[in-house]
Amino acid sequence: MSGQDFGIERHRDVEETILKKQSKLQFGAGYAILAFIFLVLPFLTTYDVLVEDIIVWSLFTIGFNLAFGFTGMVSLGHGVFFGVSAFTAGILSLFWNRSVVTLPIGIALGTLTGAVVGYVSLKRARVDVHKALRIAYLVLISIAASYVTMYIFLNPLAKYSGAEMGLLGFPDHPLHVVGNLQVNLKSHHQTYAIVGVVALLTIAWLRRIASSPAGMIMRAIRENEVRVGFLGYNTFRFKLLVYTISGFVASIAGSLYLLRSGFISVDVFDFSFTSELVVICLLGGRNSFFGPMVGTAIFLILKDVISSYTSSWALFLAVVLILSVLYLPGGIGPMLFSAPKVLIRVWRRNRFLAGEVPPSK
Amino acid sequence: MLELENLNAGYGPSQVLFNLSMTVQEREIVSIIGRNGVGKTSTLKAILGLIHVVSGTIRFGSREISRLPTYKRGRLGIAYVPDDRGIFVNITTAENLRIPLIGHKMKEKDHLDLVLSLFPILEERWNQKAGTLSGGEQQMLTIARGLVVRPKLLILDEISEGLAPEVIMNCCDAFRKLKFETTILLAEQDVRVALEVSDRVYVMLNGAVAFHGTVSQVREEKAVEKYIHI
Numbered sequence: 001m002s003g004q005d006f007g008i009e010r011h012r013d014v015e016e017t018i019l020k021k022q023s024k025l026q027f028g029a030g031y032a033i034l035a036f037i038f039l040v041l042p043f044l045t046t047y048d049v050l051v052e053d054i055i056v057w058s059l060f061t062i063g064f065n066l067a068f069g070f071t072g073m074v075s076l077g078h079g080v081f082f083g084v085s086a087f088t089a090g091i092l093s094l095f096w097n098r099s100v101v102t103l104p105i106g107i108a109l110g111t112l113t114g115a116v117v118g119y120v121s122l123k124r125a126r127v128d129v130h131k132a133l134r135i136a137y138l139v140l141i142s143i144a145a146s147y148v149t150m151y152i153f154l155n156p157l158a159k160y161s162g163a164e165m166g167l168l169g170f171p172d173h174p175l176h177v178v179g180n181l182q183v184n185l186k187s188h189h190q191t192y193a194i195v196g197v198v199a200l201l202t203i204a205w206l207r208r209i210a211s212s213p214a215g216m217i218m219r220a221i222r223e224n225e226v227r228v229g230f231l232g233y234n235t236f237r238f239k240l241l242v243y244t245i246s247g248f249v250a251s252i253a254g255s256l257y258l259l260r261s262g263f264i265s266v267d268v269f270d271f272s273f274t275s276e277l278v279v280i281c282l283l284g285g286r287n288s289f290f291g292p293m294v295g296t297a298i299f300l301i302l303k304d305v306i307s308s309y310t311s312s313w314a315l316f317l318a319v320v321l322i323l324s325v326l327y328l329p330g331g332i333g334p335m336l337f338s339a340p341k342v343l344i345r346v347w348r349r350n351r352f353l354a355g356e357v358p359p360s361k
Numbered sequence: 362m363l364e365l366e367n368l369n370a371g372y373g374p375s376q377v378l379f380n381l382s383m384t385v386q387e388r389e390i391v392s393i394i395g396r397n398g399v400g401k402t403s404t405l406k407a408i409l410g411l412i413h414v415v416s417g418t419i420r421f422g423s424r425e426i427s428r429l430p431t432y433k434r435g436r437l438g439i440a441y442v443p444d445d446r447g448i449f450v451n452i453t454t455a456e457n458l459r460i461p462l463i464g465h466k467m468k469e470k471d472h473l474d475l476v477l478s479l480f481p482i483l484e485e486r487w488n489q490k491a492g493t494l495s496g497g498e499q500q501m502l503t504i505a506r507g508l509v510v511r512p513k514l515l516i517l518d519e520i521s522e523g524l525a526p527e528v529i530m531n532c533c534d535a536f537r538k539l540k541f542e543t544t545i546l547l548a549e550q551d552v553r554v555a556l557e558v559s560d561r562v563y564v565m566l567n568g569a570v571a572f573h574g575t576v577s578q579v580r581e582e583k584a585v586e587k588y589i590h591i
Contacts (some may be wrong), residue, residue: 213463216452220460223449229504230409230443231461232435287451 028156031204038200042192050304052192054297056256059199061284061292063249065275069286070210071242072222074135074278075269077117077142078250080149085110086258087153090167099176100183103259107251114247117145126129132226143271150269166265166339170258185262195256202252210289218242232249264294279317283324286329293356294333362387362544362549363514365410368417368427370407376415377403379568385514390545390556391535395565396589401548402444405516408426408546410434421514440511442523446503450492454483457491457502461510469550472530475542479535497528504532514544521551533558564588 017218038055042048067073091107096102121141125323153161162168172183183190209215217238219227225235258264267273276299302320306313324332363385364385370378377400385391393401408410408419410431426434435441449457462469477484480501486494491502500520507515523527529551531554536545536558549555555562562579564572572584579585 083427216456216460219452219461220449223451226411227443227447227449228460229431230435230441231510232432234430234432359566 010162010259030251032302034203035200038196042196043189043354048188048192050300052195054258054261054293055199056195056299057280057296057300058293059202059256060250060253061122061277061280062203063246063253064274064285064287065289065292066206066210066218066249066279067243067246068258068278068281069291070215070218070222071239072135073122073243073245074139075117075121075142075246076139076278077114077145078247078277079268079273080142080146080272081110081114081247081250082254082257083153083264083266084113084149085254086264087157087161087167089255090170090258090264091157093175094167094169095160100172102175102256106255107248110251110254111244111248113145113149113239114206114250115244117142118243118247122236122243134197134225142274146271148267150266153266153269161266164266166256166263170264171262185259187281191259195260198252198256202249206245206249207289270319279321281331283321283332285333287330288334288337290337291331291333294336295331298332362389363546364418364420365404365408366418366420368407368419369405369415370403370417371415372403372412377412378407378569381569383563383570383573385544385546389543389561390547390559391538391563392559392560393546394550394552394555394561394585394589395563395571397550399565400568401550401565402518403568405441405518405548406449406547408434408516409439420550436523438510440507440512441509442503442515442517442520444450444505444519446499448491448494448499448502448506451490452485454491454494454502455488457506458483458509461506469544472509472511475511476509479508482507492568497524500524500528501532504535508535508539508543512543515539515547517545517547519548519550521549521554529554552589556580556585557572 017183037051042051042055045051060078062340064078067078085106087106088109089102092105093099121138124137124141154163168301174182174184176182184195185191186325210218217228217233221235221239228235228238254264254268280295280299282295283298284293287292298320299317302317303313306316328335363383365381365383368375368378368381371372376382381400381404382483383393383404383501393404395401403412407414407427410426410429414427417427421434421439424437426437429437432556448462456529458473460471462472482498483505486498486502491499493500504517504520507517525531528542536547541547548554548561556576559576561575562573562584563570564579564584566588571577571588572582574582574584
């Protein structure tokens with residue numbers, strides 16, 4: 001009886017405290033670990049290239065997952081935004097102005113491409129269209145976009161983009177910042193410092209979006225878009241916004257990729273490039289924010305290790321993917337993140353069974 | 362408050378509503394009853410903008426809404442509880458109830474207290490994923506989600522479908538309590554439930570209104586026997 005009366009406040013109180021505790025803990029520990037990985041780790045290990053690859057790709061996949069995992073929009077066009085941004089920045093800095101201004105211009109153009117592709121494909125896929133068709137529209141139009149941009153960069157722009165050869169010569173000269181300040185593109189440390197800081201800030205920003213009420217609406221749209229419309233939300237505008245943000249992040253990743261590796265080729269426009277992102281998100285866990293980062297790490301490490309023995313590394317990766325889909329449908333990431341909690345629980349229970357401490361509530 | 366006038370509507374080329382007229386006054390519980398396939402759900406869908414209106418008007422308050430997109434109708438204060446429930450199964454009860462509240466100015470607690478006093482069971486399921494709730498609880502959650510924003514008009518579709526009689530009675534009680542808060546339009550197959558809770562009833566036949574009147578009129582005229590149990 002008293003439990004029933006009492007239940008109402010109690011349940012909600014419990015929820016509030018859990019949320020608070022979690023967010024504080026996550027905020028402290030999570031960001032410390034993240035900052036360490038992004039800013040310190042590459043300078044400590046001899047596998048610095050691999051670690052940095054993982055970081056740039058994590059940014060890309062986490063941004064992609066905002067559209068794919070959180071909102072349920074399957075798009076194969078993110079390589080386009082990645083490539084447009086990288087090519088624009090690279091071409092402008094080679095043929096127009098060797099300064100860092102070209103990077104934001106590239107990002108802006110990539111984002112704009114994202115907004116246009118998103119608008120065209122989402123506009124047709126209004127809620128009265130069947131869900132499977134809505135997804136198909138987005139997939140097909142994004143594939144179309146990937147071919148359009150690929151041939152634009154292959155043919156009319158061949159003089160600038162280097163066509164099949166890819167963009168060459170980008171790192172030969174330093175990039176101007178202000179006055180005499182320059183970024184030496186051949187200096188690994190200088191370029192990485194920019195990459196690490198920008199990637200970390202962007203991911204923190206995305207995390208904020210994902211854990212805000214907007215993140216809740218994203219997941220609700222994934223579950224049932226029509227109902228979200230009943231609740232008074234313009235789901236078209238919302239989806240377009242998420243898609244554009246995700247294209248923006250892809251563009252940032254593109255520019256950072258160019259800055260770091262100094263090279264970009266038209267291969268990124270191929271939609272099979274973006275389909276790797278889908279694999280990574282599924283592998284790492286598409287419902288969890290940092291899942292794709294775990295997926296990226298596994299993907300790139302496996303690729304790195306196995307490809308030194310055999311060229312058919314994709315075969316092994318496929319086996320890992322199949323196993324993870326069969327036995328860990330939520331992805332590997334969430335399991336990894338909950339491991340500390342489970343271990344602590346087991347340790348507490350064992351201590352209790354050994355009679356060392358009274359049971360904690 | 363809600364006025365449908367000579368409404369013709371349908372799915373693509375096939376028309377399902379023929380010259381339908383209907384009014385709902387403020388603080389009234391109105392039911393639409395009829396056999397399967399007479400256009401009860403289609404009427405509700407037309408009000409929400411989910412099917413194509415060919416001609417006729419839908420007025421809500423003083424506004425003509427038949428050309429507005431669904432989400433704008435939602436913002437005007439029309440809430441819809443669909444027959445297939447459509448809760449968001451992978452997020453918790455709490456989040457299901459909070460999503461409609463994002464952006465509303467009133468305090469979250471006041472809103473939640475109202476629906477939780479109607480459906481106390483939801484409190485116990487507060488942090489559970491909504492997909493793990495029982496059928497009746499999911500139905501309550503759907504109603505609660507519609508109510509939590511204090512809509513001006515609550516539209517319910519087949520609430521009795523698949524629910525235990527006891528749960529249905531709970532819902533009926535809840536509606537009577539709600540009468541002082543909001544207006545309710547209910548499409549119902551179960552005639553007993555409809556007559557139990559409503560003030561007025563519309564009986565539909567073949568996409569048009571065959572009879573309408575108060576509950577006692579329906580009983581006097583034997584409208585149910587005439588138009589439903591044929």
